[in-house]
Amino acid sequence: MKRFSVMIINLLLLGVPALVYAAGEGLEIPEELNKKINLANLSGISHFFAKWYNDNLWVYAIMVTLLMGIVGLTIAVVADVILNMIGMEVSKIEHLE
Numbered sequence: 001m002k003r004f005s006v007m008i009i010n011l012l013l014l015g016v017p018a019l020v021y022a023a024g025e026g027l028e029i030p031e032e033l034n035k036k037i038n039l040a041n042l043s044g045i046s047h048f049f050a051k052w053y054n055d056n057l058w059v060y061a062i063m064v065t066l067l068m069g070i071v072g073l074t075i076a077v078v079a080d081v082i083l084n085m086i087g088m089e090v091s092k093i094e095h096l097e
Contacts, residue, residue, distance in 0.1 A: 037050040052060040083090050 036054050039047055039050055039054070042050050049060070049064075052063060080090055
């Protein structure tokens with residue numbers, strides 16, 4: 001029974017926002033969501049991300065999330081290599097509970 005109630009709660013948590021969003025046309029879109037970045041003075045990587053932001057906010061959000069994960073993984077790997085170079089083996093630390 002507990003498993004069934006958890007499934008119903010998950011369905012409500014996932015389904016109700018979708019229904020509210022689908023109810024749609026009566027709501028006004030805030031100005032912040034219609035904001036566009038001026039691309040005239042940008043170049044290189046700034047222009048690349050600003051164009052994504054202007055064209056499709058979902059793609060921008062996914063790409064920034066992936067990029068942040070990759071940067072975090074890179075920092076962790078570099079820290080692990082540096083700690084191994086100074087003699088600390090991070091993978092062999094015992095955690096006492």
